[in-house]
Amino acid sequence: MEREVYNLIQEHDSIVIARHKNPDLDAYGSQFGLYYALKARFPEKKIYAIGDTNNQNYFQDMDEVSEEIKSKSLVFVLDTVAKQMLNEEDYLYHKKLVLFDHHQNIPDIEYDYYVRDVDASSTSEIVASFLLSLKIDINQSSARALYMGIVGDTGRFMYNSTTPHTFKIAAILLEKGINIQDIHDQIYLETLDNKRIKAIYFNSIELTKKNVAYRKNTEEFLNEYNLDANFVSRALIGQMAGIQEVPIWANFTYDKNNNKILCELRSRNFQVLEVAKKFGGGGHLYACGCSVDTWDEVDLIIKDLNKLVKKEGK
Ligand SMILES: [Mn+2]
Secondary structure, three states, rough: OHHHHHHHHHHHOOEEEEEOOOOOHHHHHHHHHHHHHHHHHHHEEEEEEHHHHHHHOOOOOOOOOHHHHOOOOOEEEEEOHHHHHOOHHHHOEEEEEEEEOOOOOOOOOOEEEEEEOOOOHHOOOHHHHHHHHHOOOOOHHHHHHHHHHHHHHHHHOOOOOOOOHHHHHHHHOOOOOHHHHHHHHHHHHHOOHHHHHHHHHHHHEOOOOOEEEEEEOHHHHHHHHHHHHHHHHOHHHHOOOOOOOOOEEEEEEEOOOOEEEEEEEOOOOOOOOHHHOOOOOOEOOOOOEEOOOOOOHHHHHHHHHHHHHHOOOO
16 A cells, blocks of 8 residues: 555655644644655655644644645645544545544545554554655654654553554654654643643542543633633643543533534543544544533533443443
8 A cells, every 4th residue: 555655646746735623743743744754755746734733833834725736636634534623625625635544433535545553653653654664764854743743642652552663663763863852842841821720720620420530611711811722622631631530531622713612531441432423523442532512412421421430330
């Protein structure tokens, strides 16, 4: 399959690299990891990185590409295969479409090739393996991006998704001369304000009878501290992780941009994915999400999570 994708790259004069919206480090890392490596290898081709942006963009401004150019291009979609995670304009127009992903979902968009590895720690790891298998040089910019993506999705090599292969890839990336201290500072240094918000957040988490921890982040809470919904949803949930008594934790955040409630579900050993899927979402077995319209639905999710603990009686 790698060979076929390589042939597609060679056949096209323009290549567009997209990834899911509200990008996390792995979305950016896989995107720019592929981008910088292909740019160096194929200087004569037009290569674009597209999508929305946020405060985790440690790379460069995103490109604007017309429908006309996209329609003639080989388009990559990275770190998702699900429509609801994508902006239509990022995958609809293409000559050929290639997916790279490590999630459990079944694609609901049409594609030509699908490079899938649910055992990979991250899409960045898949991209690194892809480049290595084709002997496309991973330059330092590419290595930095891919390393960031792996660090992001493995929680600095702490999650179970980290495999011997992940470390092999990380070793190869380090050999490119990237500075991991700089990388970690860029990702993890935070402001005093941020630390204070985390304390406020943590002090108001709630628990079900089975110690499912959750927090409902209302519009009022976001407004009071002038917080971004994506930040609250994705960055604050970690505050509930790593607590002995808490088997499952969930974060519910009102997002005024689309009038939805973003739901993030996490667990060490309960498969919360089944609950996310029931409510139209997806992701990984132990880390996943969905979005719903009402707080009543949120209460149903909390109930289901509580039931999950009850059922397994752990
Ligand atoms: Mn990922």
